[in-house]
Amino acid sequence: MTEPITVLVADDHPLFRKGLRALLHSMPGFEVVGEATDGAEAVRLAARLGPRLILLDLQMPGGDGLTAIRGLAALDPGPHILVVTMFADDDSVFAALRAGARGYVLKDTDDEEMIRAIHAVGRGEAIFSPAIATRIMAFFAGRPAEPFPGLTGSERSVLQLMARGLSNEAIAGRLGLSPKTVRNYVSNVFGKLHVVSRAEAIVRARDAGIG
Template sequence: MTDRVVRVVLADDQPLVRAGLRVLMADNPELDVVGEAGTGADAVRLARDVRPDVVVMDIRMPGMDGIEATRLITAETDATRVLVLTTFDDDDYVYGALRAGASGFLVKDMALDDILAAIQVVASGDGLIAPSVTRRLIEEFAARPEREALPARRTVEGITDRECEVLTLVGRGLSNAEIASELFITVATVKAHVARLFTKLGSRDRVQLVIIAYELGLVAPPR
């Protein structure tokens, strides 16, 4: 990582969850909890006030839920990223969070070290916790009936053939190293292509690139 301290807001309606995360992060000099919120509305207000690097966002909260809070936060700034807390196997709201602009996902019972690493990954702009998680999450997202309600497909005008190849492999959930191996190019070249895709497609992170790859039909959901 870098020497930069990641400023974090914890948004969860359970005080014990917030307290546990705060204690966990207190021992990590690279993370600084700059605020806590018990509702989605409070999370939005706090994000506006303190401009954190990452909001760790619960989905189910009273009043405004985590999905709407995520949508409002990500619509206002590219500087703050949202990392959603979810029970992956049974929480249908996670798909709404994807559309709202969430940059990554945490499972509440995952290893504590993995939680810290995930926060730092999202803060760095990578937007992925693990390719395997992304593959499963996005494949299920893309196969859901609600997908028909997505906006009209984007065009790929202005994207080179190589960038299209990279986007396709990102959509399949491959890491930079895996893409480099697949295309016989360097990891640095892959990173450069991904950075250009961010700019050309107006994407915040790799999670959104995966969604775009599905919307464009570059990657087909499982049947």
């Protein structure tokens, strides 16, 4: 008999982890060896347990998903990473792929599509849910490549200076704005990039070539 594909599930929502675990238990040839509730824990457990496949959410406390993907991709041997998330925006998709993910599916994907994705990434293939595949094709069909299209010009300028390491006060002085206005822009950037900290925003910006 062939060895089962070992799996680590990383998601901060207990009910979603339970659902994925139940789905995996129904799939012959797969074995859940661990669960993580944040990105940092996912990297620690992967280094200790050596799973072949990791199902990973992008937005988790205590270490964001993108940072976790980079840490997981650096392991030897590196696990195959399937992102399972709610975020379907181009920036999240391409940042995850650049970081080392092999597949990207949405949490509302039906069981049949999820099983297909798990099998594919478990074998080392690349796969995307239909909605994500459509966005990727549209991107390469000639859509503007400017990252974070939802940002205003001012928000983009603030993000660029943040990525260069400037404080809010320094950004205010550089752009001729009040510190309060800069704080408001920073808050807007966090919301649009789906991050909760300055460090996460800087990582997203640098991944996208801003800075």
